[in-house]
Amino acid sequence: MATEIQLTQLVPEAPPTQRDKSSDELPRFSYYETQLILLVAALYASLILMQVVTRISYVIGATLAAIALLAVGFVVERGRSNRSVLVGSAIALMHVAWISFALYFTGALNSPLLPLLYVVVIIYTLQRDPSQTGLVLGGALLALFSQFLALGIGDPKVLLMAGGHAVPLTAASWAVAKYMGPLYQVQEMAISEAAEYQHKYQVARESSEDAVLIVDPQWQVQEANAAAKRLLRNGHEVELTGKDVLDLLQARNPEGMAPYQEQVLAGEVASQVPLTIIGADGQEHAVLFSALPISEDGSITAIQVSLRDVSNVREFRREIKHLEKFAAARHVLSGVGHSLNNPLAIIRLGIQVVQTLGQEPDQDEIMHQVDRCRAVLRGLDIYTAGRHNSSFVTDVNEVLQQATLLTSSQLMMTGVQLEVDVPPNLPLVHADPHSIQRSFVNILTNVWEAMEDWPGPRKLSITARPLSEAVEICFRDTGPGVKPEEVAQLLKGSYTAEEGGMGLGLSVVYDTVQHAGGRVIISPNRQEGGTLVKIILRSASEEDIQQYEAIVSGRVKHR
Amino acid sequence: MSNEGQRILIVDDEDCLARLMTTLLEHLGYTVDQASDGEQALQLGARHDYSAIICDLLMPIVNGMELYARWQAESPQLAERVIFITGDSPGTRTHEFLAVAGRPCLYKPFDAQDLVVTLDEVLGAAYAS
DSSP states (O other): OHHHHHHHHHOTTOOOOHHHHHHHHSOOOOHHHHHHHHHHHHHHHHHHHHHHHHOGGGHHHHHHHHHHHHHHHHHHHHTOOTHHHHHHHHHHHHHHHHHHHHHHHHOOOOOTTHHHHHHHHHHHHHHHOGGGHHHHHHHHHHHHHHHHHHHOTTOHHHHHHHHHHHHHHHHHHHHHHHHSHHHHHHHHHHHHHHHHHHHHHHHHHHHOSSEEEEEOTTOBEEEEOHHHHHHHHTTSOOOOTTSBHHHHHTOSOGGGGHHHHHHHHTTOOEEEEEEEEEOTTSOEEEEEEEEEEEEETTEEEEEEEEEEEOHHHHHHHHHHHHHHHHHHHHHHHHHHHHHHHHHHHHHHHHHHHHHHHTOOOOHHHHHHHHHHHHHHHHHHHHHHHOGGGSOSEEOHHHHHHHHHHHHHHHHHHTTOEEEEEOOTTOOOEESOHHHHHHHHHHHHHHHHHHHTTOOSOOEEEEEEEEETTEEEEEEEEOSOOOOGGGHHHHHHTOOOOSSSSSOTHHHHHHHHHHHTTOEEEEESSOTTSSOEEEEEEEBOOHHHHHHHHHHHTTSSOOO | OOOTTOEEEEEOSOHHHHHHHHHHHHHTTOEEEEESSHHHHHHHHHHOOOSEEEEESOOSSSOHHHHHHHHHHHOHHHHTTEEEEEOSOTTSTHHHHHHHHOOOEEESSOOHHHHHHHHHHHHHHHHHO
16 A cells, blocks of 8 residues: 555645556555465366366366456456456356356365365455455355255255355455556556656646647647636636637737648647737737647647747846946946047146146147047947937948947957058948947957957957948957857847857847848858958948938938 | 156057156156057166156057066066056056056046156155165
């Protein structure tokens, strides 16, 4: 019983099975007891054999004895219930009836010791399991009755023999049951474990944060876990069972689901398909849709659909991007401080020196330094302007200059040698200068961050050239590079290098350039080492330029 | 104390600022050399035993921190005479370095007076030792 109690404790809420009940009723014999009972059965069988040798008509009885034992074994192996014992007893009684019938014609005698042995077995069996008293005694009485029918009442020897015949076969059936017990237990354990796993799966499914639905091959909901109910029912008493899961999802692009449906019905797994659905709360939810076909005998009987609500993850990523922007802004401000402090130091010290020396101030130099400050502040102005205040025409030279100015102190601090080879009259490009400048700042920031602990050469070369109706800008560094498989993550913004390296900044670059109709190409590991970020931006149209010039000259007030 | 015979090295890639400091210090009687990066400063440091070195932190090729580390290892007497100047605002990474180095630092835009006072302190310390 110990094993079963343990299993029961493991599976407190597992649905009861028919077998649990029967196994509870089945008494357990020890190994030695089983051996003893088997010995009794074997003795009985040998006696039958002896009779077979002496009286050929006993073949019928012996055959029945063998069939009885086999039948009992079969019933027990099926492990249905203690009915196996009953069936075993019934067969034994039939056997006794036949033996008696045979005795009636032959008059053969059994060993006088046998009845004594039968009594011992009866007592022992009843001691082990008194609940079976009725069965054992009932069997004995029935056997007697059949003997009386066969031989007539009055001979006490016949009475003992008839009762005794019933009991050892009953005992034998017990023995077989017990002998099969270990197998039975293994089977029981397997069934219990299966029930346990099923239970655990149900618990896991129910407690999953993902919405999990079991649907039939027609995509009708059969079962739904709590998260699915939350997402699709939102506390309303709407029955999900029987509904078409695709109707429930109200996916924005239901036609886009068709290929995945076909894929799943063909037996393949659909994994993490991004969808935007309308939840029961009426809100849009960004979910990853997965579907796993469940097959039985080669045909799909059900599909497990899971929906991972990633709206919060996106929110989290937005927050990270915000923090990243904040960190980038801090770097930029630090660079601005440095870029302003140098010309201010020159102006201040210059004035004090000319005062001390009694000289005339160098007005051109002072103006030059003021212009330096103005250029930095103009760059900062564009950096902080925000897209909506910005123009749609960008002077690549200007924003590149501003971006290098804003990051010059960090680049210099990291010891990055900057080489700029940009022709002075590049065509204007169709893009918003604020975003492009930010993108350039992000790329430059990524470069110095990647180089901070880089033991190799620290060089950054910026080149640009006009293409047909476009401008190409290349940033080549000699830093650690990026693994090719990480480029996609990097552009998605889900990538953070373990030690410095390209962070979320490049996703902003990617978004910006895509928005402007341009392209970003990243060669993560150049042959010479380091990363190449190539940006191609469309040239501004005539119309763009006319509007831009109008804004610059102040004739049109840009909103 | 006369400034005659005191040789000062100014290391700054901002040429205009370096010239202004040179003009001021020469006016006060010092002999002044100029280097526009750490590499040049190392070469000059190998030739002259400077009484004080005014050194920018952020410079191309070899920056102020690397220069200081080299002198600490190779010419500790020069490292002990360094006055740093920086355009960085307090709180940035350079300040972790300054805290460890323990050398005086002037933040741009500084006054001529501050430069002279700090220089006197460093020269006085060097003279006392």
